[in-house]
Amino acid sequence: MGQIIKGKPVADAISTVLTKEVEELKAKGITPKLTIVRVGANGSDLAYERGALKRCASIGIETEVKELPENIEQDDFIAELKKVNEDKATNGILIFRPFPKQLDESVIKYIIAPEKDVDCFSPVNVAKLMEKDETGFAPCTPSAVIEILKHYNVPMKGKNAVVIGRSMVVGKPVSMLLLNENATVTICHSRTQDMPSVTSKADIVIVGIGKAKMIDSKYIGDEAVVIDVGINVDEKGNLCGDADTDSCIEKASMITPVPAGVGSVTTSILAKHVVKACKLQNNLV
Structure with missing residues (x-):
């Protein structure tokens, strides 16, 4: 009979390290920030979002949710995403997928800023994963x-x-x-x-x-x-x-x-990627 190995001890260990790292960043006047981009109000997206917000708050990461209407057109979505890309306070971006049918993922994945793409949506980060490039973000x-x-x-x-x-x-x-x-x-x-x-x-x-x-x-x-x-x-x-x-x-x-x-570990990894992105963007890695 084998052993059940739960995620909580893993998540807690990651969070303990991240909390200390965020305290050190804040001492330098830097606060990591995650912006979540969500289209509509899918139940599983909302459940994951709640977990992510709770995890980030416990670690000291600032968060923002940009909720967009289910029927948003592609050009409008891209315009909103570009605003998040350009927001200097945002270090990490999480975009919920799959999209509604009017949004073309094959186009949008080239729009997200790779250095803020903390869940490996951009083809740039897919390539970095293949190359074992530590400046990228795996899913x-x-x-x-x-x-x-x-x-x-x-x-x-x-x-x-x-x-x-x-x-x-x-x-x-x-x-x-x-x-x-x-x-x-x-x-x-x-x-x-x-x-x-x-x-x-x-x-x-x-x-x-x-x-x-x-x-x-x-x-x-x-x-x-x-x-x-x-x-x-x-x-x-x-x-x-x-x-x-x-x-x-x-x-x-x-x-x-x-x-x-x-x-239960995934939201801790998300937070870890946001902190890593913040450090890279501030030349602290």
Whole structure:
């Protein structure tokens, strides 16, 4: 029987370090600021926003929310985004996606200022992630996965890591981050043949496929570490991950729960990126 590894200790450890860093910045007359750009009032966006605002407030980061109407036209959205880009007080920008259908993400991602793009929306930061350029920003959720592995002293160097899912939100970026930690990475997806034969050989399994409780113990090798990035609602209306925790824990050495796992670390990573952006913009790194 494996160990449930929760996100809160990881988030708290990150926040403790950040609080001290923000105090040092404020002593220099600098206050880090995050501006959130949200179109409409999607429930999951609002839930994440509340968590982000609470986390930033506890650390001492200033925040602003720019709420735009659901029916905003592209030109108007771009004009608003450019204002945030140009706001000297704003160090980090978080834009909620996906957008309503009238907004073209393929255009907008080139508008956000890369140096303020703290969740890897800009192609510039995607390229920096590929190049292991520390001046860029990886997406917050994949970064949270790596922080959890480090916090719980899970070795990555030379280990076999399988990522289930190939999205630009989780699968591909977390694969790059694992490569940057010198893991040997395999990506599985909906077209992978005999997936359990691949995943059961892994030391580390990252699950982000978007299907409730799809991954059970037959996908998991003995003593593997399972990080569940999925968030779904089961038939009883309860939150659950992409992994069946009760089944997987029979073989896994460690597994993150849903809720209280990866998601609880993500807002701390967001805050970490805002502080990093602030330091870079003030030539303090």
